[in-house]
C-alpha cells in the first residue's frame with residue numbers, strides 16, 4: 147500500500163513538472179512581455195481561487211461628449227419643423243450613399259445605419275462633428291438639412 151501511494155505521488159509530481167514546463171514554453175513563445183501568463187500559472191498550481199482577480203471590463207466610452215450631444219439636440223430643436231420641407235432622401239443620396247449604401251444598409255467600420263440605435267440628435271451630432279473615417283458635414287450641408295437627413299435615416303429602419 148505504501149509503495150502504491152508513493153508511486154502515485156511520484157507520478158503526479160512528474161505530471162505537475164511536465165505541465166509547468168508546457169505552460170512555460172507556451173509563455174515563452176508568446177514573448178516575455180506577457181508576464182501575466184507566468185503569474186497565472188504560479189497561482190493556479192497552488193489552487194488558491196481567492197487570489198484570482200478578474201480583469202474589470204473596459205468601460206465603453208460614449209461616442210460623443212455631453213456638449214457634442216447637446217449640440218445635436220439643439221439643432222434638432224431649432225429646425226424640427228422647418229426641415230420637414232427639405233428632401234432628406236435626396237441629400238442622403240448625394241452625401242451619404244457612397245459610404246452607407248443606397249438604403250443605409252452597407253456595413254462600414256461595422257456600422258450599419260439601418261441597425262444603429264442612434265436617434266435623430268445623435269445622427270445630427272455624427273454629421274456635425276464627424277467621427278473616425280467619417281468627416282464632418284458642417285458647412286457641407288446646413289444644420290437644417292442635417293435635421294432632414296437624420297429624419298430620413300430614421301425612416302430607413304422601418
Ligand code: HEC
Pocket residue numbers: 238241242243244245246254255257258259262263264268269272273277278279280281283295296299
Ligand atoms: C466617407 C464615408 C462616409 C460618408 C460620406 C458618410 N459616412 Fe457616416 N460613417 C462613416 C463611417 C466610417 C462611420 C463609422 C464611424 C466610427 O464610428 O468609427 C460612420 C458612422 C455614421 C453614423 C453612426 C453610426 C453608429 O452607429 O455609430 C451615422 C449616424 C452616420 N454615419 C450617418 C451618416 C450620414 C447621415 C451621412 C451623410 C450626410 C454619412 N454618414 C456620410 C462613413 C461615412
